[in-house]
Amino acid sequence: MERAYGRLLRSIGLGEFTVEEAAGILGAEGINVLLHRLRAKGYIERVSRGVFRLIHPTALALSWSGIDWRERVRQREYLPLLEAVISRIIESLGSGLRSILLFGSLARGEASEISDIDLLIVSEGLPERYSDRVRLLRGILGGLEGVRLRLWRERGIYPLIDALMLTPEEASINHPFYLDLLEEAVIILDRDDFMKRRMMELRGRLREMGARRIRLPGGAWYWELKPDLKPGEVVEL
Numbered sequence: 001m002e003r004a005y006g007r008l009l010r011s012i013g014l015g016e017f018t019v020e021e022a023a024g025i026l027g028a029e030g031i032n033v034l035l036h037r038l039r040a041k042g043y044i045e046r047v048s049r050g051v052f053r054l055i056h057p058t059a060l061a062l063s064w065s066g067i068d069w070r071e072r073v074r075q076r077e078y079l080p081l082l083e084a085v086i087s088r089i090i091e092s093l094g095s096g097l098r099s100i101l102l103f104g105s106l107a108r109g110e111a112s113e114i115s116d117i118d119l120l121i122v123s124e125g126l127p128e129r130y131s132d133r134v135r136l137l138r139g140i141l142g143g144l145e146g147v148r149l150r151l152w153r154e155r156g157i158y159p160l161i162d163a164l165m166l167t168p169e170e171a172s173i174n175h176p177f178y179l180d181l182l183e184e185a186v187i188i189l190d191r192d193d194f195m196k197r198r199m200m201e202l203r204g205r206l207r208e209m210g211a212r213r214i215r216l217p218g219g220a221w222y223w224e225l226k227p228d229l230k231p232g233e234v235v236e237l
Contacts, residue, residue, distance in 0.1 A: 004034060005043040009054055014080065015150065016053050045076070056083035058090060062189065069188045073102070074109035077155045081147045082106075082117060085161055086188055089121060092140040096124035098168055099195040102186040103177075106159075116162040120181070122171045122195060133165045168194065174202055179223050182206075183213070 004026055008017070011025045023031040035052060038044045042063055044052045055063075059070060059079075073079060082102070089100060104118030105111040127133050141161055152158045164177075171194070182199055190196055210228070215221040 001038060001041050001043060004038060005054065008044075009057070012054065014054050014056060014084070016047050016051050016154070019050050019052075022052070045079075053080065056080075056087055058087035059083040062086075067187075067189065069102070069186050072186045073106065075106060075111055077151065077157060078106055078111065078117065078159060081144065081151055081159060084144055084147050085117070085119070085141060088140050088144070090189070093121075093123045093125075097189065097191070098122040098124065099171070099190045100188040101181060101190075101195055102188060103181050103184055104162075107184045107186045111157075111159070113157045115159060117159045119161065119163040120171075120185075120195070121163055121165045122168055123165065124168060126165055126167050137161075137163055137165060171195065171198065174205070178202055 007025055008022065012021065019031060019035065022035060026034060035044065039046060039052070042055060042060065044054050047053050055070075063070065070079060070083075073082065086100060090097060099120070099122040101120040102118065103120060105115045106117055111117075127136060148158055178199070179202075181195075182203060185195075185199070187196065206225070209226045211223055211225045212227065213221055213223055
């Protein structure tokens with residue numbers, strides 16, 4: 001399986017390919033059985049009838065480690081770009097990286113053709129200034145325009161990456177947007193369960209306050225953080 005995956009990766013890259021193209025690389029004899037086995041092992045995924053896509057090597061490695069985040073992304077058409085982004089982040093931030101979480105509309109399975117891909121990145125050694133972090137992120141994600149253009153041509157979507165980068169110290173503060181993470185976040189990477197423990201602590205704090213998540217008829221929702229809130233009282237998460 002590994003050899004077949006490697007030959008496809010070397011010849012085709014991470015784009016989509018047909019059964020006929022795979023047969024030209026791997027040999028026509030038994031090609032359907034081989035593709036079935038590659039799919040069963042998680043090396044490739046079916047895009048449409050007779051069309052497949054190789055899974056990014058970094059995404060494969062995460063799956064082998066027991067992190068099956070890809071299965072939680074319901075809108076599969078976003079995975080090629082998301083896998084490439086995750087790979088760049090891991091390669092660039094290295095051992096300082098603590099957590100990567102997907103949240104927002106894509107995590108909920110409600111992304112439209114113009115929705116951003118919202119990520120929380122927690123890493124040590126980040127620049128202090130926000131502008132320097134933006135510059136760092138641009139450098140990490142540079143060169144991915146081709147993947148976005150391919151998604152636009154093939155799927156009619158053109159997602160931008162909206163990533164929030166925090167140090168572990170900054171991430172230890174209960175930010176208001178953490179309320180969104182509690183219900184919808186997809187944990188992609190979380191060394192030592194850093195953000196998982198943060199979310200557990202926040203859930204405990206919300207229980208102490210008696211907070212409730214109230215869903216409206218149209219599907220929107222809001223948090224009632226403290227039902228017995230008194231006038232002038234300040235609520236801290």
